[in-house]
Amino acid sequence: LFAGQTTFLKGVVAMSGLPPADRVEVCFAGRSNVGKSTLINALTGHKALARASNTPGRTQEINYFTLADSHYLVDLPGYGFAKAPVAVVQKWQNLLKAYLSGRPTLRRAFVLIDARHGVKAVDREILSLLDKSAVPFQTVLTKADKVKTPELEKVIEQVRASLQAHPAAFPELIVTSSEKGEGIATLRSTIAALADS
């Protein structure tokens, strides 16, 4: 699945802009700066693919990529931006809600959590939204290289404990470092397994 081309398809700003729901898709969510673009780049083997999503004007869009021309990889807008105007936040929250509850081919959401910080209040909002939308989600710890093992163990425990309150959560975490390449193969095979089933 990841041996093929991954290409940027489009940025979506309204439900009417979604491509046809004709293939399996997975989405990535996380607070701004969690390392989402870097992880998508590492995952797809493209150096600057998800930079498309980080360019001004694209940050509030749902960005679609085609994986091997047969699956969609969806990059959701980073959340937790304190500076965004209320109207803008409201608009994308509405789009996000509509997307999560109205996309039958969405097989799994990957929620990225910074290994240094664990689950924060802004993350809980998206986890609750995923529960409400009945979208199965899996947590991915990012930047694992930035923390020492005992600290990482503590964060893993904190995240596991937080997940118990969320019925849509998979208990297994995927620990990654885009910097070191850690966990990337696991994430790839997780997505490939979903796509095949």
Ligand code: GDP
């Ligand atoms: P986004 O806003 O979630 O897309 O975050 P970015 O992918 O732009 O990453 C934010 C910052 O974290 C950048 O400076 C990255 O270089 C850095 N970063 C991302 N992933 C890793 C990682 O695995 N390890 C380390 N040490 N830094 C990372």
